[in-house]
Amino acid sequence: MKAVLKDREAHAFADLSRDQLLAVHRCMLLSRKLDDKEIQLKGQSQIFFQISGAGHEAVLVAAGVTLKPAYDWFFPYYRDRALCLQIGITPYEMLLAAVGAKDDPASGGRQMPSHWGHPKYNVVSGSSPTGTQVLHAVGAAEAGVIYSRVPQIPDRASRYHDDEITYVSLGEGATSEGEFWEALNVACTKHLPVLFLIEDNGYAISVPVEVQTPGGDISRIVRGFPGLHVDSIDGTDFFDSLRAMREAAAYVRARKGPALVHARVIRPYSHSLSDDEKLYKPAAEREAEARRDPIARFSEFLKSNGVVTDDELATMAADVEREVNEAATKALAAAKPSKSSAELWVYSPDVDPTSTAFDTPARPEGKPDTMVEAINRTLKDEMARDPRIVVFGEDVADASKREALPLVKGKGGVFKLTHGLQRLYGDDRVFNSPLAEASIVGRGVGMATRKLKPVVEIQFFDYIWPAMMQIRDEMTMMRYRSGNTWSCPMVIRVPIGGYLRGGGPYHSQSGESIFAHCPGVRIAYPSTAVDAAGLLRTAIRCDDPVLFLEHKHLYRQTYNKGEYPGKDFTIPFGRASLRREGDHVLVVTWGALVQRSLLAAQQAEKDHISAAVLDLRTIVPYDWEAIASHVKRTNRVVIAHEDQVMCGFGGEIAARIAGELFEHLDAPVRRVGARNTPVAYHPDLEEAILPQSSDILKAIRDTARY
Numbered sequence: 001m002k003a004v005l006k007d008r009e010a011h012a013f014a015d016l017s018r019d020q021l022l023a024v025h026r027c028m029l030l031s032r033k034l035d036d037k038e039i040q041l042k043g044q045s046q047i048f049f050q051i052s053g054a055g056h057e058a059v060l061v062a063a064g065v066t067l068k069p070a071y072d073w074f075f076p077y078y079r080d081r082a083l084c085l086q087i088g089i090t091p092y093e094m095l096l097a098a099v100g101a102k103d104d105p106a107s108g109g110r111q112m113p114s115h116w117g118h119p120k121y122n123v124v125s126g127s128s129p130t131g132t133q134v135l136h137a138v139g140a141a142e143a144g145v146i147y148s149r150v151p152q153i154p155d156r157a158s159r160y161h162d163d164e165i166t167y168v169s170l171g172e173g174a175t176s177e178g179e180f181w182e183a184l185n186v187a188c189t190k191h192l193p194v195l196f197l198i199e200d201n202g203y204a205i206s207v208p209v210e211v212q213t214p215g216g217d218i219s220r221i222v223r224g225f226p227g228l229h230v231d232s233i234d235g236t237d238f239f240d241s242l243r244a245m246r247e248a249a250a251y252v253r254a255r256k257g258p259a260l261v262h263a264r265v266i267r268p269y270s271h272s273l274s275d276d277e278k279l280y281k282p283a284a285e286r287e288a289e290a291r292r293d294p295i296a297r298f299s300e301f302l303k304s305n306g307v308v309t310d311d312e313l314a315t316m317a318a319d320v321e322r323e324v325n326e327a328a329t330k331a332l333a334a335a336k337p338s339k340s341s342a343e344l345w346v347y348s349p350d351v352d353p354t355s356t357a358f359d360t361p362a363r364p365e366g367k368p369d370t371m372v373e374a375i376n377r378t379l380k381d382e383m384a385r386d387p388r389i390v391v392f393g394e395d396v397a398d399a400s401k402r403e404a405l406p407l408v409k410g411k412g413g414v415f416k417l418t419h420g421l422q423r424l425y426g427d428d429r430v431f432n433s434p435l436a437e438a439s440i441v442g443r444g445v446g447m448a449t450r451k452l453k454p455v456v457e458i459q460f461f462d463y464i465w466p467a468m469m470q471i472r473d474e475m476t477m478m479r480y481r482s483g484n485t486w487s488c489p490m491v492i493r494v495p496i497g498g499y500l501r502g503g504g505p506y507h508s509q510s511g512e513s514i515f516a517h518c519p520g521v522r523i524a525y526p527s528t529a530v531d532a533a534g535l536l537r538t539a540i541r542c543d544d545p546v547l548f549l550e551h552k553h554l555y556r557q558t559y560n561k562g563e564y565p566g567k568d569f570t571i572p573f574g575r576a577s578l579r580r581e582g583d584h585v586l587v588v589t590w591g592a593l594v595q596r597s598l599l600a601a602q603q604a605e606k607d608h609i610s611a612a613v614l615d616l617r618t619i620v621p622y623d624w625e626a627i628a629s630h631v632k633r634t635n636r637v638v639i640a641h642e643d644q645v646m647c648g649f650g651g652e653i654a655a656r657i658a659g660e661l662f663e664h665l666d667a668p669v670r671r672v673g674a675r676n677t678p679v680a681y682h683p684d685l686e687e688a689i690l691p692q693s694s695d696i697l698k699a700i701r702d703t704a705r706y
């Protein structure tokens with residue numbers, strides 16, 4: 001057999017040499033054999049989950065051949081084994097993930113296998129929710145563009161390439177997720193260098209494509225997106241796939257815009273080992289699919305074109321088998337994660353926002369000003385200090401139209417928190433986003449994995465819910481699920497809360513306890529202007545994702561004004577502030593209830609009850625030591641928060657006090673909070689629903705007199 005094909009023949013084989021053709025075949029085979037091996041190991045209970053890439057191999061090897069590992073960026077989904085092999089992840093590394101080994105580079109035993117991740121090749125940790133990765137890819141692509149446009153970022157040269165591509169793949173079922181459409185929207189609006197690969201195997205578990213997509217053809221639908229290069233191919237045909245991937249990649253590298261390749265593939269091994277496709281796929285359909293098996297097709301092609309003989313293929317198959325078996329033996333013997341490591345990597349091991357390093361003195365300047373001013377100045381100062389900070393969200397820019405900017409005062413957020421930032425730092429660092437909350441957080445995640453520092457705004461807490469998947473399953477888990485290989489430190493600023501007299505159910509919500517239930521996020525909730533400045537600076541400089549809750553009602557009060565505490569003022573997280581001394585009852589509180597508790601404590605004084613008021617300032621972590629030391633002194637405690645009593649964060653604190661400080665208590669722990677209803681529009685109803693000073697006063701009196 002010739003070592004290199006003659007020119008004319010090579011052209012017929014897409015300019016691939018014989019060795020390259022054989023390598024393509026070997027990679028496909030290796031991918032399939034690894035699936036087979038995992039299926040065997042699962043049957044023996046040596047691994048705990050299996051999902052295969054079978055039937056998808058041809059288009060994935062074509063993608064792997066076309067793209068550049070450690071240069072381009074990769075957000076592959078669980079069927080992308082062949083791509084990952086092609087770009088450098090080894091069978092041994094894949095099997096380390098299957099056995100859940102300590103040194104599995106994807107997750108260190110924290111995620112199911114086929115949830116790819118590898119820092120060496122720019123493969124960013126992927127998760128299980130279908131479609132979330134698409135927004136991360138958009139953010140990562142955007143990060144490359146931002147690095148190319150912000151010369152002040154000191155090490156930017158090592159962080160991007162002018163013609164890099166961000167690859168992201170997903171199944172046709174996942175294109176039904178809103179996040180897919182949000183991603184396409186942003187990628188096309190901003191002409192981002194993203195290559196979307198839709199691997200359409202006709203089914204999402206048992207749901208056929210015609211139920212997912214009108215007309216059953218996703219590429220037909222997306223052809224209307226301006227600037228999007230669209231191709232539709234048979235993804236079981238390696239050469240068609242290679243042509244399509246090369247054309248798409250060339251389009252993206254030339255910065256003409258994003259590209260989408262829709263590849264029709266097959267799924268011969270059912271959805272996963274938990275699924276049996278015979279239950280919903282008739283035999284004739286399965287047989288027709290089998291005839292399109294990409295590996296069989298490619299080997300037939302090689303044989304019929306005289307590139308390889310049956311014997312050579314058999315030798316290759318035996319060699320692949322040997323490699324897989326050796327890798328499996330080694331992986332099975334690999335060290336498992338120790339039970340004592342279960343809590344590692346929830347938070348950054350490098351930067352501790354509770355440490356004394358964040359305990360810096362205030363250097364007050366100017367006259368007392370509002371929380372709005374404090375936050376705005378902090379953002380301005382931090383953006384000057386760190387050019388990696390980008391600010392985006394709905395309405396946060398001064399004016400998106402450049403030509404309008406010199407003519408207008410600027411919007412700068414519906415509450416004016418970001419006013420003037422775009423004018424100061426330009427529209428590569430401060431920009432409006434489409435009205436799509438998942439995209440705001442998801443893009444932030446993608447940018448942060450590439451070491452930008454997104455400080456995004458969700459316009460109202462009431463509308464954070466479309467981003468919940470991105471917050472709960474992505475932002476907060478990235479570090480943990482990747483075994484500390486990937487992280488996405490970013491800040492989400494969110495105006496929260498009620499007492500607006502007319503805010504109604506959708507401009508008054510609280511709900512910090514919902515996020516406190518998500519391991520991996522920090523939550524700050526300042527009640528004064530000075531605290532807002534200090535806590536926001538800590539949030540930005542910290543290495544973890546932070547939910548920064550800003551109470552709308554506190555933005556412009558006079559009672560919480562303060563002098564700006566200077567460019568370097570930080571407050572450690574988990575450090576409560578005693579707002580009022582008192583000996584008889586402790587009120588633990590935060591946010592808008594701090595002032596209401598102070599008023600209640602003043603009133604209680606008239607009854608000779610001395611109530612202390614402790615402002616937690618951060619919810620995660622919260623200052624248990626301060627709570628405990630004051631409870632041990634007062635022996636009586638009230639917990640007051642704006643959120644509903646039912647499942648409010650006070651429940652957590654009350655349970656802990658009851659569990660750990662029982663013998664110090666002279667009265668039951670009382671909780672004050674909102675009624676278990678939405679917050680109604682009419683001010684009388686709002687007053688009845690949200691906790692008032694009088695409610696806190698009653699709780700203080702009852703507790704003191706118990």
Ligand SMILES: Cc1ncc(C[n+]2csc(CCOP(=O)(O)OP(=O)(O)O)c2C)c(N)n1
Nearest residue numbers: 079128129130171172173174201203204205
């Ligand atoms: C958000 C979300 N919903 C449901 C699931 C459960 N689930 C896992 S895979 C899958 C089907 C995905 O189908 P498709 O996107 O076509 O990819 P395929 O598995 O067919 O390659 C479903 C429903 C999930 N992982 N995430």
